[in-house]
Amino acid sequence: MSDSIGLTRQQMADRIAHLFEDGWIVNLGVGMPTLCSNTDIGETDIIYHSENGVIGYGPIAPAGGEDLHLVNAGGQYVTLRPGAAVVHHADSFAMIRAGRIDVTVLGAYEVACNGDFANWKVAGAKGGGIGGAMDLAVGAKNVFLILEHTTRNGAPRLVRECAIPATARGVVKKVMTNYGLFEPVGTAFRLLEIAPGIEVEQVRARTGAELVVADDLRQVG
C-alpha cells in the first residue's frame, strides 16, 4: 500500500510553489502539479504558461462561468489575467525549448539520483503519453517533480537508476514527496527538508538510492 503518511498532496504542492521566484514563468503538469496554483504565495508574481499557447492564465473558472474556448494544459477551464497573450502550439513550444520557462513542475513514476526521471510510459505498456513533458523537461530552466515517495506496493520511486523509460536525463533540480524535499546530487539524493512526524531513517528505508542529509535539515512548512 501507498504510504498515506507525511504530507498531503496540497502540502507538497504548497512547498514547491514557495520555491517560485518573483516574475517566474511557470508551467504546471497535470495532476498534483496543478495544485501549486492554489497556493497563496503572497506578492510573488507568477506567469502561468500552458502548452496550448496560453501565457498568463489565472484561477480555474467558476462553475457556470467557463469560457469554452479556454483551457489549460490539464484541460481545465481557466480564466485569463490582465496582460495575458495567446500563441499557437509551435510558438508555445518554441518558448519552452528556448528556455523561456523558468520552471516546469511535473509528476513522475520514478526519479533517479542522477537527475533522470520517468513519467510517460509504465513498464510493459504499448504506447505512452508524452504530451509536452519531454520538451518541458529539456527546455525549462528548472524541472521540479512532485510524486508520492513510494508506489502502491511500497516500492521506492526515488531510485539509483530509472527502470522504466526515461523522459529526460539529468534534468531534475528538486523532488517533492510526502516524505520531504530532495535534490538529486549525482550518486545520492540530498534530503533538504523533512515532513513533520517522519524520521530520517524512515526516509532512508523507503528510498532506493543513497540518501545524504543536508547539514541544515529543516522541517517542511
Added chain:
Amino acid sequence: MSDSIGLTRQQMADRIAHLFEDGWIVNLGVGMPTLCSNTDIGETDIIYHSENGVIGYGPIAPAGGEDLHLVNAGGQYVTLRPGAAVVHHADSFAMIRAGRIDVTVLGAYEVACNGDFANWKVAGAKGGGIGGAMDLAVGAKNVFLILEHTTRNGAPRLVRECAIPATARGVVKKVMTNYGLFEPVGTAFRLLEIAPGIEVEQVRARTGAELVVADDLRQVG
C-alpha cells in the same frame, strides 16, 4: 550601348503579367518586375505577396495618401486590398520556401540555358545584395525573369553558363527580354515569342547560347 530596340520595359512586364493565372500568388522583385502590377489583366485575380509579410497588397498609394506603416518589397508605399493579411518575416519566408508562391518575377544580370540565373553580385564586387531572391528562386513554383537582352556594352545576358555567381540553379521557367519571350530548355533557349520589328537572326546574334525557335513562333503582343 544597350539596345533600345524591341519592347519597352512596360511591354516586357505586360507580357509576363499575362502569364499569371487566376488565383495565383505573385511576388514581384524590385525594378522592372514591379511594373507587372500596372498591367491590366482583366478578371484574372492575383494576390500580391511581399517578402515583408504583406499578403494581398494593391496599387501604389496616391501621393499624400501614403500609410507610413505599409510598404512592399521595393519599399514603395502601397495599399491593401480587402482580404489582405499580414504575417511576420519568418512566416512570410515559410510561405516562400514551402511553395505557396505561384510565381516570382525577378530581374537578373544573367540567365543560362540550363535555368541558372544570377542577380545578386556583380563581377569582382565585395559583398552583394541577395535580399529574398535566393529564397524566392528555390521556393516559388515558377521563376520568371525580366531583363534587357544585352548589357550596356552589347554583351549577351542570355548565356550558356553564368559567369558571375548564381542566385539559384536550374529554376528559371520563362525569360522576358526586349527581344522576346524565351524558355531555358537545357542546352539552348527556346524563342517562344518575338518582339515586333525584330528578326530571329538578330536574336540569335545577341544570344550567348544556342537558340531554338518554337514551331509556333508568334509575335509578342
Added chain:
Amino acid sequence: MALKNKVHPGFLEAIRDIPDGATIGFGGFALPGLPGNLILALAEQGAKDLTLVANTTGGTRNDPGIGMLVARGQVRKAICAFTAATRASQKLPFTEFYEAGKVEAELVPQGTLAERMRAAGAGIPAFYTPTAVGTELAEGRETRIFGGREYLLEEALPLDYAFVRAWRADTFGNLQYRRSQRNFNPVLAMAARITVAEVEEEILPLGAIDPDQVHTAGVFVGRVVRIPPAPDGWWPQQPGSH
C-alpha cells in the same frame, strides 16, 4: 478581381474528395479548436487507410476524434503525443485496436509534433531538437552535438489535409481563433496541402477582418464551412449542462 469565395455549404461536401490513404491532421487541445464536425463528416465519408495526426488518439467511439475513426476501421496509423489511455481502466477504441495490432502508432513529443508540421509549412525538411535525447524515442536515431549539447534530428511532417476549427472567417478563408482554440490549428494549416476550416460565427465579407489580426492567412485555407447551431452542428457542451 475579387478574391475567391471558399465557402462550402456542408461538411461532407467539403471533404468529399479525400482519398483512401490520405494523411490528415486535426486541431484541438481538449475540446477548444477540435474540428468535431469535419471529423464526424469524415466518419460518414468513409475514406480508409488514413494516417491521422493529432495531439491525442481521442475518446470513445462516439466522440469526434481518432478513436471514432479507428473504431470504424478507417485508420492505418496515428501520429500523436499520447498513444496510451490516460487511465489504464479506460479501454478506449484506439487502445483496443492498438493493443490488438490493428492500427499503427507513432508517438511524438508534443513540441516536436508541432515543430515537424511547422517545418513542413516552412519548406524546412529537417531540424535538430533537444527533445527526447537520451530516451527510448531516440534509440537508433541520428543525434548531433551543437555547442556541446546533443540534439536529435527530426524530419518535417507534411499533411495532405488539415481540419481546423476557427472562431471567425471571411469568404477568402482568413481565420481568427479565440483563446486556446488556436493551439495546433495555425500550424496544421501551414503544413497541409488543403486546409478545411469549420467556423463558429457567421462568415464575414472580405475586408471585415483587420489584416493585422488574421491568425491564419486565407492563402493557407482551401475551404470554409459555417457550423450550424446544435444539434445539427457539433459544439462542446457547457460543463454540467447535460
Added chain:
Amino acid sequence: MALKNKVHPGFLEAIRDIPDGATIGFGGFALPGLPGNLILALAEQGAKDLTLVANTTGGTRNDPGIGMLVARGQVRKAICAFTAATRASQKLPFTEFYEAGKVEAELVPQGTLAERMRAAGAGIPAFYTPTAVGTELAEGRETRIFGGREYLLEEALPLDYAFVRAWRADTFGNLQYRRSQRNFNPVLAMAARITVAEVEEEILPLGAIDPDQVHTAGVFVGRVVRIPPAPDGWWPQQPGSH
C-alpha cells in the same frame, strides 16, 4: 500580484547596459518597423565591437541604421541580406568601411536570416534549407539530401539584444505592430535575450490589448519606451513633406 511594469523613461537609459562586443538585431524593412530612436541612442551610448543583424547595412551616416554606427567605429561585423550598395554610385558609410576592410560582413539570404533567428528563439540549433544550394554561399559547407533534393545546413542566430519598433504596447510589453511594420520584429524578439521596444502610441494599461491580438507576447520583451513626438523622437517623414 501585478505583472511587472517594463516601461522605461528614455531610450538611452533603456540601453545603457549594452556592453562592448554585444550582438544586436534591429527590426525594419525600409522605414516601417525600424527602431530609429534606439539606434540613435546606441550611437550616443557608444558601445563598440558590436555585431549587428538587420536586413540591410543602412543608409548615410545620419540615417539610423548600421551605416551610422559603422561610421562611428562601433561595429565589428554586420549580418545582413544586403551588403553591397544598391547603386554603385552611392558610397555609403558601410560600403566605404567594408571595402577598406574596417568592418566584417556576413551575407545571408533574407529568409535564412529570419529563420536562423526564429530557430534561436525556438531552441532549434540548426535546420536544413533549400536556399542558397549550388551558390557561392554554400561553397565548402555541409549539404544533405532529403527526399531527393539537396539542402544546406544553417545554424541558429541568437541575439543578446533586439531593438524593435511597435505600434502599441501595454506596461508588461505585450506588443502590436501595424501593417508591414511587423516584418522582422517579432522574430527578433524571440531570438534575443533582452528585447527593447520603442512604441508609437501611448503605453496601455494591462488588459487593454486583447490576448488574441498580441503580436509579440510580453514575456519576450524586457523594456518598453514611448516615442516622443518629433523632433524629440525619430519618426519617418511623409513622402514629399519636407
